Amino acid sequence: xxxxEEKVIEMDEKGDFEPKILGFLCNWCSYAGADLAGVSxxxxxxxxxxxxxMCSSRVDxxxxxxxxxxGADGVLIAGCHPGDxxxxxxxYRTRRRIAALKKILENYGLSDRVxxxxxxxxxxxxxxxVITKVTNAIKELGPNPYKKRxxx
Amino acid sequence: MSDEGVKVGxxxxxCGINISATVDVEKVVEYVKSLPNVKIARHYKYxxxxxxxxxxxxxxxxxxxxxxxxxxxxxRMHENTFRNAVEEAGLNPYCFEMTNIREQxxxxxxxxxxxxxxxxxxxxxxxxxxxxxxxxxxxKINVTPTALVIGAGIAGIxxxxxxxxxxxxxxxxxxxxxxxxxxAQLDKTFPxxxxxxxxxxxxxxxxxxxxxxxxxxxxxxxxxxxYVGNFKVKVKMxxxxxxxxxxTGCAVCIENCPVTLQPQIPKKPEKAPAVRDKGYIDELIAxxxxxxxxLVQIMLDVNKKxxxxxxxxLEYLSFKLDIPFSTIYRAATFYKAFNIExxxxxxxxVCMGTGCHVRGARNIADMVRxxxxxxKEGLFSLETVNCLGTCALGPIMxxxxxxxxxxxxxxxxxxxxxxxGE
Numbered sequence: 364x365x366x367x368e369e370k371v372i373e374m375d376e377k378g379d380f381e382p383k384i385l386g387f388l389c390n391w392c393s394y395a396g397a398d399l400a401g402v403s404x405x406x407x408x409x410x411x412x413x414x415x416x417m418c419s420s421r422v423d424x425x426x427x428x429x430x431x432x433x434g435a436d437g438v439l440i441a442g443c444h445p446g447d448x449x450x451x452x453x454x455y456r457t458r459r460r461i462a463a464l465k466k467i468l469e470n471y472g473l474s475d476r477v478x479x480x481x482x483x484x485x486x487x488x489x490x491x492x493v494i495t496k497v498t499n500a501i502k503e504l505g506p507n508p509y510k511k512r513x514x515x
Numbered sequence: 516m517s518d519e520g521v522k523v524g525x526x527x528x529x530c531g532i533n534i535s536a537t538v539d540v541e542k543v544v545e546y547v548k549s550l551p552n553v554k555i556a557r558h559y560k561y562x563x564x565x566x567x568x569x570x571x572x573x574x575x576x577x578x579x580x581x582x583x584x585x586x587x588x589x590x591r592m593h594e595n596t597f598r599n600a601v602e603e604a605g606l607n608p609y610c611f612e613m614t615n616i617r618e619q620x621x622x623x624x625x626x627x628x629x630x631x632x633x634x635x636x637x638x639x640x641x642x643x644x645x646x647x648x649x650x651x652x653x654x655k656i657n658v659t660p661t662a663l664v665i666g667a668g669i670a671g672i673x674x675x676x677x678x679x680x681x682x683x684x685x686x687x688x689x690x691x692x693x694x695x696x697x698x699a700q701l702d703k704t705f706p707x708x709x710x711x712x713x714x715x716x717x718x719x720x721x722x723x724x725x726x727x728x729x730x731x732x733x734x735x736x737x738x739x740x741x742y743v744g745n746f747k748v749k750v751k752m753x754x755x756x757x758x759x760x761x762x763t764g765c766a767v768c769i770e771n772c773p774v775t776l777q778p779q780i781p782k783k784p785e786k787a788p789a790v791r792d793k794g795y796i797d798e799l800i801a802x803x804x805x806x807x808x809x810l811v812q813i814m815l816d817v818n819k820k821x822x823x824x825x826x827x828x829l830e831y832l833s834f835k836l837d838i839p840f841s842t843i844y845r846a847a848t849f850y851k852a853f854n855i856e857x858x859x860x861x862x863x864x865v866c867m868g869t870g871c872h873v874r875g876a877r878n879i880a881d882m883v884r885x886x887x888x889x890x891k892e893g894l895f896s897l898e899t900v901n902c903l904g905t906c907a908l909g910p911i912m913x914x915x916x917x918x919x920x921x922x923x924x925x926x927x928x929x930x931x932x933x934x935x936g937e
Contacts, residue, residue: 398589401618409624409633412640413615415590491623 382436382501386413386494387422391449392483393441399487407494410501411439418442419479420453424464427477431468434510437476437501441493444481454481475504521646522554524580525638526571528562528587530617537621539631543586546635552646554580563593571597572604582610582645586638588617607650614641658744663688665736668696672718679727687722688750689732694719783834790831795820800835810836810846814853822858859887859896861934864913867899870906875923879910882927894935 388394394415400407416422419442427438440461448454461479468474478500480493525547529535540558547556555574559567562585574580583606585597590613598608616634624630660683664675667689675687693699699719701711723730731750738749757768790796799816803809810832817828824847833840847853865871865880880899887895903911908920912927919930 394589395591398591398615398618401589401622404622406625407623409620409626409629412633412636413619414640 380502380506382410382498382506383434384411384437384439384497384501385430385435386411386439386441387416387419387426388413388482389419389421389442389449389454390415390417392443392447392481393419393490395484396441396482396486396490399484400490401487403487405488405491407491408498410498411494418448418450418453419457420448420450420460422457422460424460427464431473431476431507432509434507436504436507436510437478437497439478439480439493439497441480441482441490444483447483472508476501476507521552521582522578522580523552523582523584523642523645524571524574524578525553525556525584525642526562526567526586527556527558527616527634527638528567528585529558529560530587530621531560534587534617534621537624537627537630538616538634539627542631543616543634543638547638547642550639550642552582553642554578562587563596568597568600571600575601575604575606581606582612582648584612584614584638584641584645586614586616586634586641589615589619609651610645610648612641612645612648614638656744659746660684661686663736663746663748666690666696667694667722667730667732669698669715669718671696672715672722675722675728676718676725679725683727685725685728686748686750687728687730688734688736689730690735692733692755694722694730694732780839783837787834788827788830790827791825793831796828796831797835800832810838810843811850814843814847818853822860822862823854823856826855857893857896859894861895861914861931862898863895863931864898864900864903866901866903866905866909866911868902868906868909870902871909871911874909876910878924879912879922879927882924883912883931886927886931890931890935895931 388397394413397413419440422440427440430438440457442454442457443449445454445458458479461477465474465477468477478493478497480497482490482493525544527534527540527543527547529540534540544556544558547553555578557570557574559570561567562570571583571585575583583597583601585593587593594611594613597613598611601611602608614637616637620630620634620637624633662675662678662683663686664671664678665688667675667687671687671689672694675685679685687694695715698704698711698715703709704711704714722728731752733755734750734752736748737751740747796817799813800809803812806812813832814824818824821828829843829847830840832838833843847855863883865876865883867876867880871879880897883895883897887897903913903918905911905918905920908918910922912919912922912930914930914934919926
């Protein structure tokens, strides 16, 4: 997508900031939770682009860094609740990795833009709430400062 | 991986009006056509219907598309439907990518413009991914129907027996020379007080004789590699210095063993070690010498005088009474009446049992520690105990023999201050 197009999507008619957020959803819990939100017609902001992964621990921290350096305003990783992982302990690894990654991102002022949430397959409502919460938090923070720097 | 020369077919489903009510499918198709590698993009009322699937099959045959993207409902719903359709048309079923513009787009948004923009992003991402897909083959892998049980305690024995009885070859590895583990050391089992050995020994015999169990005693697992169905395990069998196949358990080898190991016992000193208040201790020994077991009586008196059992006194008693020091030490640490560290004039016991703990026993103990730190040395000493059997009055504090119930931090302060603590 070219820069011009990106700006069109970012700003709606009122000129409000519309963030671009990347979501990684685990296949077994959070993706099913997102489906349930749809089936139940819980409305939420359209700012999160979701990618289905087999497990939240499939998300390489480098992908999160790549998303942030490529201009995503925020990244959400959603997986099964602790103890419920389809692969027994995948989400524990995710939890450790994200904690370490956030520590590193603190130095760049980006740690508030990474979210780790547990959404089970039965938590459609929670999924909608998480997306709304994350979108509002990113709107509060404003655009990713690194993206702005490159555009100049 | 290269996406050059890839021909992607994109199919956007309207799902009746489920998708088309919120997402402008024509706009999506129009946009997708401009993406690299996209050979054909269509929208249709119901992609999952037979005519919808036929649309994909025809394009695979006529337009030679080699990657298929369907934007419709959740892949949890119809991924297999389309994979089968793609396979029936002669394409590898994994050269198919599905993206969810119903549950995660049209159903959860009302703004048509924003939902369309989001759907475009979804489909664009799916096209990008589809271009990189590689054909995958399903493989069948043989598994070794064998089990390994580590540890031949009662749990390991029972597990091995259950698996072996189901008809599987089972390896049972035990670190020590004999199976049985902890249960072999018990007399009765809780709570029915059944005979422990009566339960265990038949199973020990079974496990040794079972045709499906290979028992590896005096062995340790050193390395586990592989994956479910195909593990490779290294077991180190320790040297026994006998030929297991010839051993009948006659124990003649024990008599003829050239190596003798004997416990090292320290020699008794030649003259009595130095001791405090020698006259007083000698008096005590004389006083209780008629007693068949004078040690405990003497120690009670010593403990009373010094408020603990000083080590030099114990060593002196060991010499005089001709009892090994280890035996004396064992008695001194076994009975609650003795302590081997100096106690304060006021010995304070604080209960840390569950009942007292939930009512704040930890704060009480901390307060006592604070008071001890501020008081004269030797005035107070603290011991935390597991239960004083007075849970209803918790938290409990006992000063020497006086019981104080329903303790609070302030009460600790008052009581200890009245006894002379700062």
